[in-house]
Amino acid sequence: MSSDSSSGPPDRRGLIAFAWVWVGVPLAYGVYELVQKATQLFTG
C-alpha cells in the first residue's frame, strides 16, 4: 500500500472485500443448504 495517498488512486481493497462478503455469505448459506439436501441422494 502506498504511504502517499495523493500520489495514486484510493485503496479500495476494503470495499472490494466488503462487497464480496455481502454477496458471498448468503450464497454460501444457499450452497450449504443445497449440499445438505443433495446428500439425501446417497443416504436417502
Added chain:
Amino acid sequence: MSPPVAPPGWSRWLVPPAALSVHLSIGQAYAWSVFKPPLESALGLSGTQSALPFQLGIVMLGLSAAFGGTLVERNGPRWAMTVALICFSSGFLLSALGAATEQYWLIVLGYGFVGGIGLGIGYISPVSTLIKWFPDRPGMATGIAIMGFGGGALIASPWSAQMLESFGSDSSGIALAFLVHGLSYAVFMLLGVLLVRVPRTEKPVGDGPGAFDGPQVSARGAVRTPQFWCLWVVLCMNVTAGIGILEKAAPMITDFFANTSTPVSVSAAAGFVALLSAANMAGRIGWSSTSDLIGRKNIYRVYLGVGALMYGLIALAGDSSKPLFILCALVILSFYGGGFATIPAYLKDLFGTYQVGAIHGRLLTAWSTAGVLGPLIVNWIADRQEEAGKDGSSLYTLSMFIMIGLLAVGFVANELVRPVDPRHHVPAPASNEQKEKEVADVQRQQ
C-alpha cells in the same frame, strides 16, 4: 440519466458483486413454489391459481427484458438496477398488502406484474457493463452474474420456508413474510445500485457505439441479422433440452429405477433434484469461463453435441446404471446453465458491446419459448406413454430422442453462425488511433 462513470482507480472487481446483489435477489423467482401450499390453504386457491404470480412474473421477465433493453442501454446500469430494486421490492410489498387483506389479485399484480418487470430489467442490467469491464474475460464475467440467478433460488428456498415456519402459514404470516422479503431484498440490492460503474472510456450511447474494438451492431440492426436468429434457435434448443430433465427430474429418476433392485426413495429423488441445481449453477460459471479459452462457437458445439450424446446414453443405457444416469443428467444440466451464461459473450463477439444488453434482452424470448416447449414435450409424451401401458424408463425414451433431435437442430444453427455482414455495423465514432488510446486507458484503470 447518464451512466455512472468510474472514478480513477475504481476496481473492476467491484462490478461482479454489484451484479450478484441483483441476480441473487431476483433469482428468488425460482423459489416461488415455497409460497404455493400456504397460499392455497390460506386463501383457498387451486394449484393452477397459486402458480399465476410466478407465471406472470416469467412472462413479464421476457417482455421487459425484450422491450426494456434499449432503455437500459441508454440510461445505464444504475438506472436499471434502481428500477429493478423498486419493482422487485414493491412487488413484494403489494403482495404483503394482498395477503393481509386476502385480496389475491393484488399478489398476482404485485409479484407477477410489477415484480416481473423488476426480474427482466434486473436480469439484463449488469450484462453490458460486465462485458465492458472484462473485455478479456466476458464469459467469466457474465457467468458470475448469471450464476447468481441460479443461486438466488438456493438462498430463497430455505430462507422463505424458515420464515413461513416462524411467522405461520396463515394469511397474516404470509403477509409478514412478503413484507420482510420486500425490505430485505431492497437493502441487499442497494449494494448493486451504489457500486455499479461504467468504465471511464464509456461514451454516451447516444453518440454512437462504445469505444471498444470490433464491429458494433445496434439492437434494432441485430434482430435483422441471421446470426441473431441462429443464436435464438441455439439458446431455445439448449434450454428446452435442459428443462426437459429439470421439469421431471424427481419422477424421472424414480421411474427409471422403479423396476430394479435399487429403487429410488422420495428423499433420494429430492437429493437428485438438489444435485441438478448445483450442476446448473456450476455450469454457469465453469463452462462460461471455459468459453473465454476455447471460443464461443466451440463451447456451444460441446453443449449441443455432447448434450445429445448424454441424452442418447440415458435413453439407451440409463436404466442399467444409476451412476451413469446421474452423471449424464448432471452434465446436461451443467450445459443448460452454461448455455444461459455464455450467450451474452457470444452476442458481444458478434455484435460488439454497443447495445449488447438490449440484444441479450431480445434474445431472452428464446428462454420464454423453451420454458413452454420443454415441459410440454416431456409431460405430454410421458402421459401418452403411460396411457399406452408403458412404465419405467420407457415412459421417457421418446422424449429423449426428441431432445436429441432438438439439440441437433441447435448444433446446425450454431454451425451456421458467421461474422455479421458489415452493412449491419454502426459507423465507428472515433479513429483507430483514438480507439487504441481508449483501450489503453481502460487497461490502466484495471
